[in-house]
Amino acid sequence: MHVVVMGCGRVGASLAKSLERLGNQVAVIDKDGQAFRRLGNDFHGQQVVGNGFDRQVLVAAGVERAGALAAVSSGDNSNIITARVARETFGVQHVVARIYDPKRAAVYERLGIPTVATVPWATDRFLRMLVPEGSATAWRDPSGTVAVLPLPVHEGWVGRPIAELQEATGCRVAFIMRFGTGVLPQPSSVVQADDEIYVAALSGTITEVTAAAAQAPEESH
Known part of the structure; x- marks a missing residue:
């Protein structure tokens, strides 16, 4: 070519x-x-x-x-x-x-x-090298406003609705890698063991998002 x-x-x-x-x-x-x-x-x-x-x-x-x-x-x-x-x-x-x-x-x-x-x-490349594993972004939009990142979650989230995770963290679940296959979450989807969850979050909120996901979910009343 x-x-x-x-x-x-x-x-x-x-x-x-x-x-x-x-x-x-x-x-x-x-x-x-x-x-x-x-x-x-x-x-x-x-x-x-x-x-x-x-x-x-x-x-x-x-x-x-x-x-x-x-x-x-x-x-x-x-x-x-x-x-x-x-x-x-x-x-x-x-x-x-x-x-x-x-x-x-x-x-x-x-x-x-x-x-x-x-x-x-360049900012994203530095973040990948500097921040703890799990906080590095997999993708960032050209304006640097929105980032997609893998989100490790507390084991307590297994069996809980994706909607609850989104509400607790303030992000959106973009997709899930489940048994090696990409899955788009539905309103009824729940977190399963060994899910690799990828979320979309606003730049500047990633630390808060990852911290919230690392905590056990609040018990429903």
């Missing part, structure tokens, strides 16, 4: 070299010709100097035959414009843009432009 990478910073250069090692044809665009030094002598792909959102530059980089494009420069505006031009003008099937502003990332996701929101992604 032919892949266009817009931006030859550390991320772009690393991505381009990795794509080439996987057998892809790669063209790299950067407005600074000196940036291509990061690719090293082993890189055999195309190097195009110019702005990635310039149609002529994209054509020179082979966008018309590209199966994918990654816009990973240091500028949010440049990345999203390049991604939209590639998708809407040239019909590139797989397009992704690197975005620093999480609010913008959420907007462009709704417009159908997949994004990698650098700040929320």
Whole structure:
């Protein structure tokens, strides 16, 4: 597959070299010709100097035959414009843009432009390494507002309704891994032994959610 990478910073250069090692044809665009030094002598792909959102530059980089494009420069505006031009003008099937502003990332996701929101992604990676096991998120939305995480629960929750767990923790049960199979909870669902429960919670409440789930449920009257 032919892949266009817009931006030859550390991320772009690393991505381009990795794509080439996987057998892809790669063209790299950067407005600074000196940036291509990061690719090293082993890189055999195309190097195009110019702005990635310039149609002529994209054509020179082979966008018309590209199966994918990654816009990973240091500028949010440049990345999203390049991604939209590639998708809407040239019909590139797989397009992704690197975005620093999480609010913008959420907007462009709704417009159908997949994004990698650098700040929320990096934050989540640090959390995975710093917080106790069980509190790390499995997924976080581009704005960093909602997280999906595995939720260990007190053994006292076995046999209790999912609805009670949600009420006690203030989160929503997204799905359950039960005997190796994903299960979407129903209103009548109850917690079973050995369930792996995944919940959706607002960022900033994860500590409270996990603490509440670790406590035994209150007895019903």
